[in-house]
Amino acid sequence: MLRRFAPYVYAFPGLLLLLVILGYPIGRGFYLSFYKYNLSTFDPPTLIGWANYEKLFADPLFIEAFKHTIIFVVTSISLEFALGMMIALLLQLDFKGRNLLRGVTLLPWMMAPVVTAFVWSWLLNGTYGIVNYALTEVGLISKPIEWFTSTNLALPTLIFIDVWQSTPFVMLVLLAGLQNIPESLYEAARIDGAGSVRSFWHITLPLLKPSAAVALLMRTMIALRFFDAVWIITRGGPANSTEVLATYAYKKSMLGFRMGFGSAATTIIFLLAFVMSIGYIRLILRREA
Amino acid sequence: MSRKTLRLGLIYFAATLLVLYTLLPIIWVLLTSFKAETEIVSFPPHVFPQHVTFDNYSRMFETDYRYYARNSLIVGVVGTALVMVLGIASGYSYSKFFTYKAKNAMMIFIIIARMVPEIAVIIPLYFLMQTYNLYDSKTGLILMLAAMAFPLATWLLKTFFDDVPVSITEAATIDGCSSIGVLVRVILPISWPAIASTVTITFLTIWNSFLIPLVFTKSVESKTLPVAISEIAYGEYGVNWGGLSAIAIITIVPVFVIGLFAQKYLTAGLTAGAEKG
Numbered sequence: 175m176l177r178r179f180a181p182y183v184y185a186f187p188g189l190l191l192l193l194v195i196l197g198y199p200i201g202r203g204f205y206l207s208f209y210k211y212n213l214s215t216f217d218p219p220t221l222i223g224w225a226n227y228e229k230l231f232a233d234p235l236f237i238e239a240f241k242h243t244i245i246f247v248v249t250s251i252s253l254e255f256a257l258g259m260m261i262a263l264l265l266q267l268d269f270k271g272r273n274l275l276r277g278v279t280l281l282p283w284m285m286a287p288v289v290t291a292f293v294w295s296w297l298l299n300g301t302y303g304i305v306n307y308a309l310t311e312v313g314l315i316s317k318p319i320e321w322f323t324s325t326n327l328a329l330p331t332l333i334f335i336d337v338w339q340s341t342p343f344v345m346l347v348l349l350a351g352l353q354n355i356p357e358s359l360y361e362a363a364r365i366d367g368a369g370s371v372r373s374f375w376h377i378t379l380p381l382l383k384p385s386a387a388v389a390l391l392m393r394t395m396i397a398l399r400f401f402d403a404v405w406i407i408t409r410g411g412p413a414n415s416t417e418v419l420a421t422y423a424y425k426k427s428m429l430g431f432r433m434g435f436g437s438a439a440t441t442i443i444f445l446l447a448f449v450m451s452i453g454y455i456r457l458i459l460r461r462e463a
Numbered sequence: 464m465s466r467k468t469l470r471l472g473l474i475y476f477a478a479t480l481l482v483l484y485t486l487l488p489i490i491w492v493l494l495t496s497f498k499a500e501t502e503i504v505s506f507p508p509h510v511f512p513q514h515v516t517f518d519n520y521s522r523m524f525e526t527d528y529r530y531y532a533r534n535s536l537i538v539g540v541v542g543t544a545l546v547m548v549l550g551i552a553s554g555y556s557y558s559k560f561f562t563y564k565a566k567n568a569m570m571i572f573i574i575i576a577r578m579v580p581e582i583a584v585i586i587p588l589y590f591l592m593q594t595y596n597l598y599d600s601k602t603g604l605i606l607m608l609a610a611m612a613f614p615l616a617t618w619l620l621k622t623f624f625d626d627v628p629v630s631i632t633e634a635a636t637i638d639g640c641s642s643i644g645v646l647v648r649v650i651l652p653i654s655w656p657a658i659a660s661t662v663t664i665t666f667l668t669i670w671n672s673f674l675i676p677l678v679f680t681k682s683v684e685s686k687t688l689p690v691a692i693s694e695i696a697y698g699e700y701g702v703n704w705g706g707l708s709a710i711a712i713i714t715i716v717p718v719f720v721i722g723l724f725a726q727k728y729l730t731a732g733l734t735a736g737a738e739k740g
């Protein structure tokens with residue numbers, strides 16, 4: 175009798191924490207998204223149906239933020255995979271100091287995104303930044319580059335910072351995948367006369383697919399919430415050129431006190447993450463089976 | 464030059480580039496933290512400080528920053544402990560040692576919880592924390608950050624527990640061990656590498672978190688280092704670069720120390736998390 179209930183007892187405290195801190199708020203947020211509820215007035219919440227969502231999709235700034243988020247997710251993740259693959263291939267080779275190098279490569283991933291953002295905002299500072307100084311010294315540029323204050327450059331610069339920080343994660347997952355490929359496969363290919371380029375395309379890449387899929391999902395999920403570096407460096411500016419979904423929702427709710435409207439925005443963000451998690455669950459269930 | 468030497472030369476060339484790309488930004492901030500303000504904005508910039516000063520660090524400990532550092536540490540340690548207690552129990556429940564009706568549904572709930580972005584829950588949490596007087600408190604912060612880190616920890620521990628051979632636990636069960644006895648006396652003692660990696664990843668997640676502390680902390684009572692950094696780092700001018708560099712270095716140090724000692728476990732945990740979901 176006791177045995178039958180034991181697993182429920184073990185799982186209960188954790189589930190309770192999740193229900194209170196995540197489950198209930200998601201439901202409440204969905205509910206709030208149908209209300210007009212402005213904390214800066216003393217009006218009680220009033221039910222307005224889908225009006226918040228209509229307003230949301232009619233807001234050009236929301237559409238901009240959506241676009242920037244997509245650009246950010248697609249560009250940064252593609253670069254992280256390309257760079258991560260190159261580094262993983264290097265770190266898989268056998269040479270002295272390889273393990274130390276693996277440890278060093280991981281450091282950016284371990285840093286708080288807030289700290290990473292500060293580090294780069296100092297290096298790329300328009301006036302005192304060492305990067306602009308160095309580029310001027312070697313004669314590559316004649317006047318300082320406005321990394322964060324130009325509307326064309328701010329988002330690409332933020333993407334670069336994310337690539338610097340997150341590539342180690344992608345690299346590590348790919349490296350683990352590479353190490354799981356049996357050496358005998360490469361040997362067989364060599365005997366059949368395949369060069370290293372061909373074995374890369376026909377053995378390495380196909381066998382890396384499962385690890386790459388997980389890394390891709392995890393990175394997409396994290397990149398969708400992209401907030402920290404934007405908040406530290408540009409706060410969505412200049413001229414909204416770096417506004418993303420998370421900063422948009424944060425400004426509307428926590429700074430603008432529009433809790434109903436803000437909830438509509440966060441519900442959309444949740445739904446995007448939810449779609450990702452369905453893909454993820456299918457991936458895991460297939461593996462567990 | 465033989466082909467082998469050429470190959471090795473190329474490898475070390477790439478390795479050097481990789482090290483410079485990774486370390487130079489951090490080293491530059493470290494150097495900045497030892498410079499006086501006048502030297503930081505001097506032109507042309509000095510690579511190495513002319514006069515090494517510890518003012519940026521000592522000034523920090525004379526101001527509220529010592530409280531922010533203390534809060535970060537308390538929240539990180541207590542939050543990690545909470546996640547580990549709940550995560551070990553839950554991970555055990557979801558592992559292969561139990562089969563029960565609601566197991567799959569509960570596991571799917573954990574996976575979905577892992578995907579929930581913080582931004583999606585801050586508005587209702589704001590009301591919840593206000594109602595229970597937990598706004599601007601370490602307790603509230605610990606509960607929220609623990610809930611965010613809990614799903615991944617549970618999942619990692621579950622996959623590790625799944626690798627424990629049934630033969631060992633069966634012997635203990637026959638000897639009359641209850642299920643909690645099997646966990647404490649048989650599984651946990653051989654799972655310490657798993658626990659080490661989960662502790663590392665959980666502590667990093669909580670220590671580095673930003674959006675939730677930003678929304679829910681206000682005073683020296685609960686504000687953490689990342690929030691403190693964000694308040695003074697925004698903008699091109701008038702920023703105290705020396706002071707900020709010192710705070711950034713202090714925020715990085717515990718993380719790098721952990722990385723140094725736990726790199727093996729960190730890698731193992733990350734890899735397991737990625738490969739097995």
